[in-house]
Amino acid sequence: MTLQRVNKGGLVLLGCGKMGSAMLQGWLAQGVKPTSVSILDPAPSDWVQALQSDGVGVNTELPEAPAVCIVAVKPQMMGDALPRLQAMGNGSTVFISVAAGTPIAAFEAVLGAQTPIIRAMPNTPAAVSKGITALIGNEQTSEDDLQMAENLLQAVGQTVRLENEGQMDAVTAVSGSGPAYVFHLIETLAAAGQAEGLSAELSLQLARATVAGAGALAEQSEDDPGQLRKNVTSPGGTTAAALEVLMDDRDGFPALLKRGVKAAADRSRELAK
Incomplete structure (x- = not known):
């Protein structure tokens, strides 16, 4: 169901550094179609640019309503990056943030309170598919949304769901760091x-x-x-x-x-x- 939903609606990856690249490799290996992926990165790596020959969109315009948007930029870049996504808020697009230190409320303030937002904390062993990611969704997130996020994040390791967002600081300290x-x-x-x-x-x-x-x-x-x-x-x-x-x-x-x-x-x- 996740692959069908992503391949049909599209996936936007904002930021494709080490973590974003590790996840993307896992998704493509799982069967996400390259032509359904759009990457926004100001300085894409040679590997990312080479994906264009497979149909992956690099530095392209944003689709109107992709199924999912993964936010994988560094926290200090969030202020500049989030406004670019504002037009996709309050709709059907599910946002998944893997950026440390940015609470769900910060996304809701920009994207709108009706936007389904999932905050996730992966760790660097994701680069060898041995990571573990904790996630929590806001009130607008459905069980199907959470399952889609888990299926995507399991491409690089295990996932666990949190009871509340307040636990994310401890998760960051234990598995993130x-x-x-x-x-x-x-x-x-x-x-x-x-x-x-x-x-x-x-x-x-x-x-x-x-x-x-x-x-x-x-x-x-x-x-x-x-x-x-x-x-x-x-x-x-x-x-x-x-x-x-x-x-x-x-x-x-x-x-x-x-x-x-x-x-x-x-x-x-x-x-x-």
Whole structure:
């Protein structure tokens, strides 16, 4: 139903950077017709421009009433970008925003209160179809609209629905910003291995593979992360010695990540204002 609706009514993608390109690749692979896609981007990449030969419209005029419009511009560009879409508001077009820090009310103020608007928060693993996207719709959004959004966003990973928009700040702090925390873990784990005598190249290879493998195991296992941790930890062993440091109530991961996630959530709330 989603493909039929999109292919018949058309899809507009406002902004086609890394996230927009990742989503577009997924949609085209799923069966969205290139000729149903219109891209508006002031500086399209070579890959995006090459899509013109397949019938994708790049830097084209907006269709009058596409089935869906994906807003994938950076938050600081929103003020200039949104007015371009005003003519499509208060109609049948469903707007899906993947821009961080822009509340639904900001879209309603420009597009009209009768516009179906879905706010979504994907993350960068979407580039390898391993992302997760949280979404919430306004009162004008139907179940069919939400299902269409989920089907489109599942092209780059998992989706979850939120109970209210207020949860988006916490989602931003956990999964939106979370990949950066994991990348930093890889950096610091590799540096620690190097400090213990490993070469930089070998230590980084070990750290990358360990984090990727542990993540895959955590996602696929029936055990929760706490049990998986215990499975690796022998009493009095090497892992237990490290965890005694890492799980310290004051200086370990629990306190550090709680402060970090709170800082990110607080900043998300500030940006929304």
